[in-house]
Amino acid sequence: MAHSVDIHVGKRLRHRRWMVGMTQGELASALGIRFQQIQKYESGANRISASRLWDTAQALEVSIAYFFYGLDARDSDIPDDFLDAETLIHFYRTMPDAERRLLREMAAGLRETVSASL
Secondary structure (H helix, E strand, O other): OOOHHHHHHHHHHHHHHHHOOOOHHHHHHHHOOOHHHHHHHHHOOOOOOHHHHHHHHHHHOOOHHHHHOOOOHHHOOOOOOHHHHHHHHHHHHHOOHHHHHHHHHHHHHHHHHHHHHO
């Protein structure tokens, strides 16, 4: 049975890989392994060694700490919607320029409305 830490690290790995637009095959190639191993890491079925975690962090351009973020109870002051914010950033970055402009205008209008009501 998979350990809860391995599952957490695997979910963070999957999320980051998705955020940078990398396939399992591309990450596997960067690490010199097969994509099936990435699947096992992401599900928590296989543990990631320290050296492989280091290489993975380098390939995904994050610190090793990224994979453990939110695991410790001491991180309870971190908002639960942190990953949702990352997802929104990903969608924003992949939007066409015209849609981004409209979204910025909408956000500016919302900010003005909220400021006026305070």
